[in-house]
Amino acid sequence: MPARLVRVDRGSCEAVTGDGRVRAEFGAEPAADPSAAPCSGDWAALLPGPRPTVQALLPRRTAIVRASAARDSHGQVLAANVDTIVVAVSLATWPDLGRLERLLALAWDSGATPVVALTQADRATDAAEAQEAVRPAAPGVEVLITSAHTGEGVPELAALLTGTVALIGVSGAGKSSLGNALLGAELLATGEVRAGDGKGRHTTVTRELFPLPGGGVLIDTPGLRSVGLHGTAEGVDRVFADIEELAAGCRFADCGHVAEPGCAVLAAVESGELPLRRLLSHRKLSRENEWAASRTDARLRAERAGRLREITRNQRAMYRVRGRKR
Ligand SMILES: Nc1nc2c(ncn2[C@@H]2O[C@H](COP(=O)(O)OP(=O)(O)OP(=O)(O)O)[C@@H](O)[C@H]2O)c(=O)[nH]1
Ligand SMILES: [Mg+2]
Ligand SMILES: [Zn+2]
Structure with missing residues (x-):
């Protein structure tokens, strides 16, 4: 039964279906990645019955994700x-x-x-x-x-x-x-x-x-105490569209707008066109995103290595079984 999750509590949620509002339990065990857990606004497939359960979540069209307070590389x-x-x-x-x-x-x-x-x-x-x-x-x-x-x-x-x-x-x-x-x-x-x-x-x-x-x-939503970025460079680029535009005039294509000669961004700060506050804010948010991305990369590498180990283990076990059969 298609449903939209309107409120998520611990272990269960409120969902709206074509037939009205129901409380649904979470079926599967929690995923390792907390960002894959059900969340308000998710579209879901419910298994109907006296105790409906969430069977699957549909891929999210959009999602508001911040760096989680927990010290891992998953977003919330x-x-x-x-x-x-x-x-x-x-x-x-x-x-x-x-x-x-x-x-x-x-x-x-x-x-x-x-x-x-x-x-x-x-x-x-x-x-x-x-x-x-x-x-x-x-x-x-x-x-x-x-x-x-x-x-x-x-x-x-x-x-x-x-x-x-x-x-x-x-x-x-x-x-x-x-x-x-x-x-x-x-x-x-x-x-x-x-x-x-x-x-x-x-x-x-x-x-x-x-x-x-x-x-x-x-x-x-509850008031945000901290808003750690956990995104791509895209969000930051859009907030600083004016800097991106100025950057097109920098002498070097990979200009960091710090001390490079022919930097159009620094020139705009110099002339008063671009507030220095904004350039510093851009720098700070970009670095934060890069850091989050590098941590995610490190986690993905570790997960891939883990999967590879598991495949090798399974293959060895399979060869052992085959060897016995012969
Ligand atoms: N004068 C005035 N006060 C407002 C207005 N909007 C909100 N307030 C007051 O600001 C305080 C906080 O408002 P909330 O709407 O609870 O703020 P919130 O952003 O939902 O806060 P959290 O739920 O804690 O994240 C309350 O005392 C409101 O009465 C407004 O337009 N004018
Ligand atoms: Mg509020
Ligand atoms: Zn520059």
Whole structure:
């Protein structure tokens, strides 16, 4: 029975089928790769019955994957088959552009299209000024001013959303509040931020799909404490499309934009066209991705070597059996 997983708990999940919502158990033993485990937004094949079980997951069209907190090279999937990612950034304080670039790289890497929602505009000193500051950090991405409390920008945001929509951002950004505004109902729990530092209290703890009034579904996610990149260079390249464009003018095709002669990127920093902050952020995120990729490569090599050993072992055993038969 085809089904979509709307919420994943320990050992079981809530799934929506053509006949309604069911609780389904996980059939097979957990895979070695945690990113292959069922996740909100996955499409699945259920074996129906009094206790339905998840028999198989369909390949994911897109997936939001971050480096897992565990010290292995596997990524952690935050949501699967997402079409639009709303990156929520609160205007209650001045936006952290480096963090936004990181979230956008994660979003682009997923295969979905990101949108930046500047939230809590009613608390901003100058929302328009903040929007202008954010735009250069998000080339090719819509940046909207919104407020869940006044409803400002909510219809405009809703108009940009298609298919499966995921809300991501730090705790206290106002993801769930904005989610409720989009859902047109108070379905998601929201929480006060801490008085001292204005940080959220990690109110949202599950990722659950809710149908949107205009079609499609919404996945609210828990506030991200850390966003380690675990992607390809593609996401970073898109966030820094302006640097990629400038790089085409560098004298050397493999220019690292550090101290090379004829570097068009450094020239742009010199002239004030490109903020130095952005070049440094690019460098940092690229290195992180390369590191994640090299660790994944090392793991794949080890796994291949392991498989080869196993094949050799099996072959030897087979020859022994054959030898006995003769
Ligand atoms: N003034 C104002 N406050 C808002 C707005 N949106 C959210 N808040 C407040 O910000 C706090 C955090 O909002 P949440 O929606 O719970 O934030 P979240 O991003 O879901 O946080 P986590 O679930 O912890 O990740 C709450 O006290 C909200 O009332 C807004 O548009 N205006
Ligand atoms: Mg929340
Ligand atoms: Zn260069």
